Amino acid sequence: MPRVKIARKSTVTDMTAMCDVAFLLLTFFIMTAKFKQEDPVPVAIPAYSKTVVLPEDNIATITIGKDKVFFGVEGVNIRKMTLEEVGKLYNTTFTPTETQVFSTLPTFGVPISELKAYLGMDPEQMKKYTQPGIPIDSVSNQLYNWIHKAREADKALNNKALRITIKCDSKEEYPTVGRVIAILQKQKVNKFSLITTTKAAN
Amino acid sequence: MAELDTSGGGKHKGGKVRSKKSSTRVDMTAMVDLAFLLITFFILSTTLNKPKAMDMAMPDKDEQNTQLPVAASRTMTVLLGSKDKLEWYMGEPGKSAPTVDNYGKEGLRKALIENSDKVKSTHGGQPMIVLIKPSDKSNYANLVAALDELNIANIDIHAIVDITPVEIADLKKNGIY
Numbered sequence: 001m002p003r004v005k006i007a008r009k010s011t012v013t014d015m016t017a018m019c020d021v022a023f024l025l026l027t028f029f030i031m032t033a034k035f036k037q038e039d040p041v042p043v044a045i046p047a048y049s050k051t052v053v054l055p056e057d058n059i060a061t062i063t064i065g066k067d068k069v070f071f072g073v074e075g076v077n078i079r080k081m082t083l084e085e086v087g088k089l090y091n092t093t094f095t096p097t098e099t100q101v102f103s104t105l106p107t108f109g110v111p112i113s114e115l116k117a118y119l120g121m122d123p124e125q126m127k128k129y130t131q132p133g134i135p136i137d138s139v140s141n142q143l144y145n146w147i148h149k150a151r152e153a154d155k156a157l158n159n160k161a162l163r164i165t166i167k168c169d170s171k172e173e174y175p176t177v178g179r180v181i182a183i184l185q186k187q188k189v190n191k192f193s194l195i196t197t198t199k200a201a202n
Numbered sequence: 203m204a205e206l207d208t209s210g211g212g213k214h215k216g217g218k219v220r221s222k223k224s225s226t227r228v229d230m231t232a233m234v235d236l237a238f239l240l241i242t243f244f245i246l247s248t249t250l251n252k253p254k255a256m257d258m259a260m261p262d263k264d265e266q267n268t269q270l271p272v273a274a275s276r277t278m279t280v281l282l283g284s285k286d287k288l289e290w291y292m293g294e295p296g297k298s299a300p301t302v303d304n305y306g307k308e309g310l311r312k313a314l315i316e317n318s319d320k321v322k323s324t325h326g327g328q329p330m331i332v333l334i335k336p337s338d339k340s341n342y343a344n345l346v347a348a349l350d351e352l353n354i355a356n357i358d359i360h361a362i363v364d365i366t367p368v369e370i371a372d373l374k375k376n377g378i379y
Contacts, residue, residue, distance in 0.1 A: 018230075018234055019237065022234055026244070046343040048349070048350050048353070051254035051255060064342075165253075168342045170343035171342070178336065181362070188262070190261070192258055193255035193257050194258055195254070196254060196346060197254060
């Protein structure tokens with residue numbers, strides 16, 4: 001009896017289609033990826049057992065660490081409008097270039113008097129520069145104005161209520177946090193979010 | 203690597219020596235591997251990076267006239283001190299001795315659950331009200347930890363209130379200020 005010969009088939013698979021799909025997906029994810037933005041101060045966030053996921057837009061973040069306060073708002077147009085309005089309050093006008101630079105900053109912590117100089121720096125200098133934080137004392141409560149104007153800008157542009165979040169370092173002593181909360185309450189922001197990590201309730 | 207030579211490989215008898223036609227196939231295994239590795243990375247890094255937060259609602263400071271009187275015996279006051287310690291007392295300040303406690307399962311949580319049950323049984327099912335008073339020496343993690351314990355103990359009515367000098371003096375007495 002003749003042996004049945006099994007035809008030896010090639011193990012090569014055509015991977016062109018797979019490769020195409022893989023790179024298509026890769027491109028999509030690279031485009032949509034939003035990288036974690038560096039905090040100006042190291043912030044270790046505390047854990048909480050019942051958290052909600054924050055929306056991506058329509059949000060303002062107050063970062064607190066090392067007794068310094070930083071402020072940032074999402075959205076290029078809101079940033080531009082906020083800068084213009086706050087500038088008016090302190091009799092400062094910003095050039096289009098400075099406004100452009102400002103609209104790319106995720107967060108900043110510079111008093112209004114030094115903001116012009118800060119925006120004029122090149123990116124390398126900006127990184128090295130230690131930001132002093134936004135003044136929150138009663139003499140010059142600039143944070144109040146920043147939050148207030150950002151809320152107004154969001155109202156005017158998107159007709160939404162800006163969601164305020166506080167990102168604070170675990171080791172930060174309470175007075176700074178308390179003062180920021182008091183600033184929010186002064187403009188009747190009684191609801192806000194604290195950025196936390198999730199932990200399992202034990 | 204992944205390709206097996208399946209051609210006949212027979213000899214050409216006589217005639218001209220033809221140059222072998224090389225295959226135009228490229229081995230894409232490595233490229234696909236890399237592509238999927240990167241995809242995995244981007245998928246994971248985008249979904250895991252969503253910021254999480256807890257919602258906070260503070261009492262409205264301006265509307266004094268809408269406040270209802272509540273029995274002091276229903277309130278529990280938690281004072282946050284330094285060195286990750288706290289103290290709590292029931293009712294009005296000075297009437298009952300505060301208990302120094304720590305954060306966590308055996309400390310604050312136990313006290314909250316016990317007091318909550320006690321208040322419910324003595325006040326006909328009315329819930330306990332908790333006032334959190336962070337002192338200047340407490341840190342942010344303490345505040346979040348205290349709020350977390352409230353959440354775990356299912357106590358809905360709570361507020362963050364400014365601390366009074368009497369209470370600071372008491373914290374000092376207990377060595378946690």
